Amino acid sequence: xxxxxxxxxxxxxxxxxxxxxxxxxxxxxxxxxxxxxxxxxxxxxxxxxxxxxxxxxxxxxxxxxxxxxxxxxxxxxxxxxxxxxxxxxxxxxxxxxxxxxxxxxxxxxxxxxxxxxxxxxxxxxxxxxxxxxxxxxxxxxxxxxxxxxxxxxxxxxxxxxxxxxxxxxxxxxxxxxxxxxxxxxxxxxxxxxxxxxxxxxxxxxxxxxxxxxxxxxxxxxxxxxxxxxxxxxxxxxxxxxxxxxxxxxxxxxxxxxxxxxxxxxxxxxxxxxxxxxxxxxxxxxxxxxxxxxxxxxxxxxxxxxxxxxxxxxxxxxxxxxxxxxxxxxxxxxxxxxxxxxxxxxxxxxxxxxxxxxxxxxxxxxxxxxxxxxxxxxxxxxxxxxxxxxxxxxxxxxxxxxxxxxxxxxxxxxxxxxxxxxxxxxxxxxxxxxxxxxxxxxxxxxxxxxxxxxxxxxxxxxxxxxxxxxxxxxxxxxxxxxxxxxxxxxxxxxxxxxxxxxxxxxxxxxxxxxxxxxxxxxxxxxxxxxxxxxxxxxxxxxxxxxxxxxxxxxxxxxxxxxxxxxxxxxxxxxxxxxxxxxxxxxxxxxxxxxxxxxxxxxxxxxxxxxxxxxxxxxxxxxxxxxxxxxxx
Amino acid sequence: xxxxxxxxxxxxxxxxxxxxxxxxxxxxxxxxxxxxxxxxxxxxxxxxxxxxxxxxxxxxxxxxxxxxxxxxxxxxxxxxxxxxxxxxxxxxxxxxxxxxxxxxxxxxxxxxxxxxxxxxxxxxxxxxxxxxxxxxxxxxxxxxxxxxxxxxxxxxxxxxxxxxxxxxxxxxxxx
Numbered sequence: 001x002x003x004x005x006x007x008x009x010x011x012x013x014x015x016x017x018x019x020x021x022x023x024x025x026x027x028x029x030x031x032x033x034x035x036x037x038x039x040x041x042x043x044x045x046x047x048x049x050x051x052x053x054x055x056x057x058x059x060x061x062x063x064x065x066x067x068x069x070x071x072x073x074x075x076x077x078x079x080x081x082x083x084x085x086x087x088x089x090x091x092x093x094x095x096x097x098x099x100x101x102x103x104x105x106x107x108x109x110x111x112x113x114x115x116x117x118x119x120x121x122x123x124x125x126x127x128x129x130x131x132x133x134x135x136x137x138x139x140x141x142x143x144x145x146x147x148x149x150x151x152x153x154x155x156x157x158x159x160x161x162x163x164x165x166x167x168x169x170x171x172x173x174x175x176x177x178x179x180x181x182x183x184x185x186x187x188x189x190x191x192x193x194x195x196x197x198x199x200x201x202x203x204x205x206x207x208x209x210x211x212x213x214x215x216x217x218x219x220x221x222x223x224x225x226x227x228x229x230x231x232x233x234x235x236x237x238x239x240x241x242x243x244x245x246x247x248x249x250x251x252x253x254x255x256x257x258x259x260x261x262x263x264x265x266x267x268x269x270x271x272x273x274x275x276x277x278x279x280x281x282x283x284x285x286x287x288x289x290x291x292x293x294x295x296x297x298x299x300x301x302x303x304x305x306x307x308x309x310x311x312x313x314x315x316x317x318x319x320x321x322x323x324x325x326x327x328x329x330x331x332x333x334x335x336x337x338x339x340x341x342x343x344x345x346x347x348x349x350x351x352x353x354x355x356x357x358x359x360x361x362x363x364x365x366x367x368x369x370x371x372x373x374x375x376x377x378x379x380x381x382x383x384x385x386x387x388x389x390x391x392x393x394x395x396x397x398x399x400x401x402x403x404x405x406x407x408x409x410x411x412x413x414x415x416x417x418x419x420x421x422x423x424x425x426x427x428x429x430x431x432x433x434x435x436x437x438x439x440x441x442x443x444x445x446x447x448x449x450x451x452x453x454x455x456x457x458x459x460x461x462x463x464x465x466x467x468x469x470x471x472x473x474x475x476x477x478x479x480x481x482x483x484x485x486x487x488x489x490x491x492x493x494x495x496x497x498x499x500x501x502x503x504x505x506x507x508x509x510x511x512x513x514x515x516x517x518x519x520x521x522x523x524x525x526x527x528x529x530x531x532x533x534x535x536x537x538x539x540x541x542x543x544x545x546x547x548x549x550x551x552x553x554x555x556x557x558x559x560x561x562x563x564x565x566x567x568x569x570x571x572x573x574x575x576x577x578x579x580x581x582x583x584x585x586x587x588x589x590x591x592x593x594x595x596x597x598x599x600x601x602x603x604x605x606x607x608x609x610x611x612x613x614x615x616x617x618x619x620x621x622x623x624x625x626x627x628x629x630x631x
Numbered sequence: 632x633x634x635x636x637x638x639x640x641x642x643x644x645x646x647x648x649x650x651x652x653x654x655x656x657x658x659x660x661x662x663x664x665x666x667x668x669x670x671x672x673x674x675x676x677x678x679x680x681x682x683x684x685x686x687x688x689x690x691x692x693x694x695x696x697x698x699x700x701x702x703x704x705x706x707x708x709x710x711x712x713x714x715x716x717x718x719x720x721x722x723x724x725x726x727x728x729x730x731x732x733x734x735x736x737x738x739x740x741x742x743x744x745x746x747x748x749x750x751x752x753x754x755x756x757x758x759x760x761x762x763x764x765x766x767x768x769x770x771x772x773x774x775x776x777x778x779x780x781x782x783x784x785x786x787x788x789x790x791x792x793x794x795x796x797x798x799x800x801x802x803x804x805x806x
Contacts, residue, residue, distance in 0.1 A: 185670065185673070228665070333799060392673075402661075426691070429691070490669040555676050555679075602678045606678045608678070612682070613685075617666050617690075620663060621659055
């Protein structure tokens with residue numbers, strides 16, 4: 001479409017230049033990177049031919065950071081410094097971790113109020129946040145992609161569980177930025193899977209994506225029609241996954257060992273990790289076999305030798321399978337669909353290989369689930385397709401994803417109750433405003449507490465942010481009108497603003513909930529990672545500012561040439577004046593001044609951009625040829 | 632927000648009526664999203680991103696309002712300067728209020744008895760009731776232009792929607 005091309009400044013210079021963009025599935029157990037090459041979405045492999053990178057990070061004694069298979073191999077020998085399944089801790093505080101006793105890490109929580117929500121893990125390399133640990137995994141995938149594709153990436157689509165809340169999404173985005181990735185979009189994992197599946201099979205109709213990963217469960221219901229992937233509803237459990245099945249086996253093995261060894265001394269962290277690894281292997285083995293033998297020697301010399309049958313495995317884990325069906329029913333109700341309305345059920349995530357899961361899903365939907373795409377790879381493949389579209393490589397824009405917010409967002413009102421402002425399963429992007437008022441006469445400040453969740457009591461929901469709106473003019477109780485606006489962008493990330501509006505006295509605040517890392521901290525960490533001289537940094541900043549300036553100048557000039565007649569001559573001249581000003585400033589060596597002039601030009605073109613957007617929408621609706629807009 | 636498309640029916644190129652072509656609403660919604668969604672403007676200028684975000688947000692809001700019968704009716708009344716849910720707008724016929732109390736009682740009883748099946752049945756019953764009211768609204772809005780009568784029926788529809796969402800919440804809680 002012509003309008004998209006206008007917004008792609010690089011296109012006119014080199015129209016056929018393929019931009020390197022990747023999709024990354026940052027998984028609990030394994031992570032993958034994929035890209036679209038010769039119109040095919042492909043998973044990229046490492047030097048040894050491995051597509052899956054175990055999401056395991058080890059802080060080694062020699063100060064190096066080891067990621068992947070090599071780190072995984074050391075997890076029993078060095079459990080405290082080898083972090084597995086870190087995704088479970090993203091955007092989480094210590095109190096959110098239910099089974100802390102079974103996890104070998106030393107968790108630390110900062111006592112300061114603002115950071116108490118996010119935990120850290122003590123390693124020999126110092127305190128590490130889940131964001132930093134995840135960034136190590138992402139760095140390896142970034143390097144793999146750049147080596148494999150032979151160039152710098154313009155950006156990446158990172159997938160997140162659909163049921164991730166705001167804190168978990170923000171943490172994931174922070175990790176990607178920390179890894180030096182330009183995040184084109186956070187994409188929900190089931191939606192990514194639907195893209196890979198739907199495009200592959202040219203499907204139309206209602207589809208269910210049942211996604212049981214290592215540590216998270218998502219179920220999404222989508223309507224597919226002519227390249228539009230519309231999420232109707234999503235539900236899930238962000239703390240339920242294949243790991244829990246391992247853990248059940250682990251507990252079962254311990255019970256067995258205790259039966260024969262009455263005085264079982266406490267297990268070491270290495271023992272725990274070893275038994276969990278054996279449990280995972282047994283689970284995988286039972287996918288195709290009737291029984292699995294678990295043999296290993298604990299550090300105290302006790303030999304573990306037990307056999308788990310497939311039936312026993314089903315018995316000890318059936319409650320976990322059942323646990324996935326409640327969110328599935330909720331999603332179906334929210335989508336307002338019956339089982340008969342479903343054209344296909346796509347299985348995603350390695351854990352869906354377990355036969356009793358497939359049976360449970362088949363029983364519920366009364367149809368055999370679709371497993372023709374590798375459940376480990378389908379998310380990354382879909383993310384790569386979306387990254388290719390977002391980077392502007394696809395000339396036809398047939399693919400459109402309309403996703404939803406998984407959890408309701410609201411505010412705390414008197415009595416610790418939640419007033420929902422945005423309901424779950426609202427299509428993104430969304431902005432909703434609601435008015436609130438004061439409780440006491442003469443009240444001049446208001447504490448605004450933002451929460452996420454479905455329950456009526458604040459204490460049952462997740463607290464996202466708390467801020468104070470001051471400067472409300474003193475009035476009788478109930479007279480003030482405080483308008484609170486919630487905005488959720490296409491990444492599913494929230495920002496909140498509040499304004500007192502009965503008197504016109506400005507009392508305005510805008511916040512993005514922050515978790516752990518601030519903008520400055522990320523910038524500093526990134527800067528520290530380029531161990532270059534001050535002069536180099538300045539040169540890079542100037543170069544970046546000039547690239548930005550050049551991009552916006554060519555974009556605005558092209559837009560004026562194509563659609564200038566949408567605004568008055570005076571308005572056109574005002575924009576041209578800003579363009580000229582920016583051109584002059586960009587020739588000088590002051591990066592800050594260039595960035596300011598870019599902002600000024602952006603501001604000057606807001607009304608013009610809105611007019612073009614309206615014109616583009618009118619054209620889309622009237623179905624008229626848009627050749628007149630072609631550059 | 633720019634002034635051109637702040638009116639919901641106009642945004643979707645639909646006539647301002649209660650009886651709308653929902654297929655066309657959906658088709659046009661997807662066309663608008665396709666032209667304005669932030670995914671189309673990932674590497675655009677900040678001004679273009681802002682315009683995209685605003686229009687995509689507006690069309691989501693407008694689509695939500697028009698696709699649901701109760702909110703569509705409420706919106707049509709707003710266009711006539713009538714606030715269907717204003718505190719002053721409390722009049723509802725006695726028989727409907729009695730009926731509503733009865734539904735509420737059934738809901739509470741089924742909830743206490745943890746009886747999902749009865750809740751489901753009640754839900755379907757109310758949906759049938761909604762359909763009857765929607766048919767009435769077509770005549771009142773589109774033929775008679777009787778906004779006073781339409782206000783009363785709209786209020787009934789909003790009440791039923793509320794009971795329905797409470798039923799769904801109860802089912803969810805029990806499930």
